[in-house]
Amino acid sequence: MKNLFLSLKTTAWTLSALICLFFFGSYMMPMHRDVFTPMNDDILYNWVKVTVPDSLWYTWWFFAAVAALALLTINTIVCSLQALKGQWTRSDFFLRLSPQLIHSGFLFILIAHLLSAFWGYRLSGVMPEGAYAPLPEDMALRLEHIYARTDALGVMQDWTAEASLYENNQVVKSSMLGPNSPLLYDGVGIYLKSLSFDGGPAAFLLIVRDPGAKWAFIGSILFMLGLLSLLVLKWRKE
Numbered sequence: 536m537k538n539l540f541l542s543l544k545t546t547a548w549t550l551s552a553l554i555c556l557f558f559f560g561s562y563m564m565p566m567h568r569d570v571f572t573p574m575n576d577d578i579l580y581n582w583v584k585v586t587v588p589d590s591l592w593y594t595w596w597f598f599a600a601v602a603a604l605a606l607l608t609i610n611t612i613v614c615s616l617q618a619l620k621g622q623w624t625r626s627d628f629f630l631r632l633s634p635q636l637i638h639s640g641f642l643f644i645l646i647a648h649l650l651s652a653f654w655g656y657r658l659s660g661v662m663p664e665g666a667y668a669p670l671p672e673d674m675a676l677r678l679e680h681i682y683a684r685t686d687a688l689g690v691m692q693d694w695t696a697e698a699s700l701y702e703n704n705q706v707v708k709s710s711m712l713g714p715n716s717p718l719l720y721d722g723v724g725i726y727l728k729s730l731s732f733d734g735g736p737a738a739f740l741l742i743v744r745d746p747g748a749k750w751a752f753i754g755s756i757l758f759m760l761g762l763l764s765l766l767v768l769k770w771r772k773e
Contacts, residue, residue: 540613549607556600567593576659579652608645611638633765640758647747647754655744659728664736671744675701676725679709681736694730696738712738722746 539545564571570590574582587594615638623631656671667677679697686692699709700720710718712727719725726741 540610541617545610546607546614549603549610553600553603553607556596556603559596560600563593563596570594577657578655604645608642611641614638629764630768633761633768636757636761637765638761640754640756640761643750643754643757645754647749647751650747650750651745654746656742657744658742659740661731661737661739664738670723670742673703674723675704676740676742677701678738678740681730681738683730683732683736691730694727696727696730698725700725712740722748 567590570586570593573586577585615635618631618635621631658670662668662676662678664678664681667675669675677699679699681696682694683691684693694713695716696712697709698712698718699706700718700723701707708718708720710716712718712725714727717724717726722744724743724745726743728739728741731737731739
């Protein structure tokens with residue numbers, strides 16, 4: 536069993552299976568938008584719990600891909616541990632360290648997606664000016680004011696909204712929201728998507744908590760450092 540996880544063939548076959556499953560998924564997702572669109576509107580755990588039980592015929596490939604990723608994760612961990620046990624010398628230290636950085640980055644990114652899938656949330660809706668809305672984890676949001684700038688013909692040119700984020704009934708951050716200017720605080724992002732003036736000023740907001748974001752960032756840096764250093768070292772060695 537240990538030889539299975541240490542084998543480069545395991546990595547190659549698992550990656551090949553993942554590519555095939557993802558190609559199949561790229562065909563299934565547009566064909567069954569009613570099943571897969573909620574995946575983008577909510578966290579993965581809620582989608583699996585609510586949508587998947589009635590759609591296993593269309594979603595089996597997704598769980599097969601998750602199983603393949605789990606196998607690839609075990610393969611990565613076992614190979615890294617085996618490499619760390621070997622004899623390290625000063626001459627090849629960085630050459631042997633680079634693949635471990637790549638492996639660590641890959642694992643950090645997987646952990647980030649796992650955290651976001653189970654402990655994040657994604658909320659969206661229309662919020663009138665001056666409204667107050669409770670959020671999970673003892674947080675709340677107040678939309679203070681909406682500002683819109685129009686041209687001489689009355690066409691909207693720019694829009695912003697002032698919002699305050701509360702935690703335990705205390706304001707922890709206030710910010711002006713814009714199309715490319717979210718409010719960010721401790722893993723929570725509040726995004727202004729659009730405005731409506733039918734029946735009074737209101738904003739369509741997207742509120743996302745992504746606890747895995749910082750781990751994905753760390754993983755991306757490690758992956759890129761390992762990849763670049765490996766390429767440079769290999770090039771210099773040749």
